[in-house]
Amino acid sequence: MSEGLKLEQQEGSIPQGWDLISIGEVCAVGGGKTPRKSNDDYWHGSIPWVSPKDFDGITLDETEDKLTQSGVSENSINLYKAGNIAMVVRSGVLRHSLPVAQLELDMAVNQDIKVLQPDTTKITSDYLLNILLYEADRIRASCVKTGTTVESVETAFLKAYKLPLPPLPEQQQIAKILSTVDEQIQQTDEIIEETKELRAGLMQGLYRSGIGNGMFSTHRIGPREIEIPTHWELRTVDELKSTTTSKKAIRGGPPGGRIKKSDRSEYGAKLYVQENVIHNDFERRGDYLSTEKFEELQSAEVDPGDVLITRSGTIGKSEVFPANAQRGILGSSLIRIKVNEDIIRPHYLSQFLADSHTAQSQIKAMSHGGTRTGLNNKIVKSVQVPVPPIDEQDRISEILETVEEKIQQEKQHRDDLKELKRGLMQDLLTGKVRVNTD
Secondary structure, rough: OOOOOOOOOOOOOOOOOOOOEEEHHEEEOOOOOOOOOHHHHHHHEEEEEEEEOOOOEEOOOOOOOOEEEHHHHHOOOOOOOOOOEEEEOOOOHHHHHOOEEEOOOOEEEOOOOOEEEEOOOOOHHHHHHHHHHHHHHHHHHHEEEEEOOOEEOHHHHHOOOEEEEHHHHHHHHHHHHHHHHHHHHHHHHHHHHHHHHHHHHHHHHHHHHHHOOOOEEEEEEEEEEEEEEOOEEEEEHHEEEEOOOOOOOOOOOOOHHHHHHHHEEOOOEEEEHHHHHHHHOOOOOOOOOOOOHEEEOHHHHHOOOOEEEOOOOOOOOOEEEOOOOOOOOOOOOOOEEEEOOOOOOOHHHHHHHHHOOOHHHHHHHHHHHOOOOOOOOHHHOOOOOEEOHHHHHHHHHHHHHHHHHHHHHHHHHHHHHHHHHHHHHHHHOOOOOOOOOO
């Protein structure tokens, strides 16, 4: 066994009629490889080739890269059958999770993946998938080799890891119950994606045509020429800023170098970063500043109604700082805009900046113009915004908020289903609740 690894065997009793059997006793474990990327004869074919980046759920039906038949045969690459279970065994993602998914098609894999091929006289593929998902954290704790640049699952330990194994009829019934919930989760995901597409289409139409308008004029905005209603105004963000605030209306957060480790605290004023905006979550845990540092940087404080926009990494995401958020300051990855609410609503501007093609094309053109990609105050100030009358802005925002509420409701339903599945897995995969196989 490798130094530093410790195999943690499961303890405790198992239900009557169940066995505790190692993965190696019920599965063959195979691997993969990567053909030379420089050989075009091996790539851009029709044979799916799985790498860690393809894991985004519990099934695999599509891959970013595909091999040709020559790529498979000339490199002696194994093709694994639909129903086999793929597991990421070498990747930085193993620091926090163990991706596992069932193949929906015959596929090849790279060297960072192991494929578990179940002996279906002993274990069903669907049960294997669910018990691996349930045991994932314990497998990772027992079988992952740490202390290296990239974490990896030790194959010998994986094969020796023991799983609780009911009789086949019970396995089938357990998997059937859990798959019913998975189907509902998938259907909810599809509703969410369809509603997002509806919102995107509504946004583009409303930000160009408004509501019930028939007269339009043509304008060049950044790199694009568009038509907007004749009674709308075209203004730059700089012309929309507040002129009554005592703070600088458009400013970025202080450079990261101004906030040292000693300035951070376990409580106090919060340091808001781009993840808060990207996920529209201003309650998520983060860094806090000492009272002294907050007072020093108070000019970068964020107030309810401020429009925040991400300036680096994921550029151009925007949200309005909420009234119930904790007091804090801008991080270096954000820019704050205090708007003149007699001209434009904060939510209207935020939605426009984040989601309209008109805004994003300007941001992309200006932020990619230098040696470093990113936004600065000058770029934000120069973004042009089609501005309807206030009452029309409010009606546009209300329409979009109604669709957003639908998305959030479906997301909550999905979270409830996932919680239901976690509870069912706890009951069924431990034998706490036995299923009827008659």
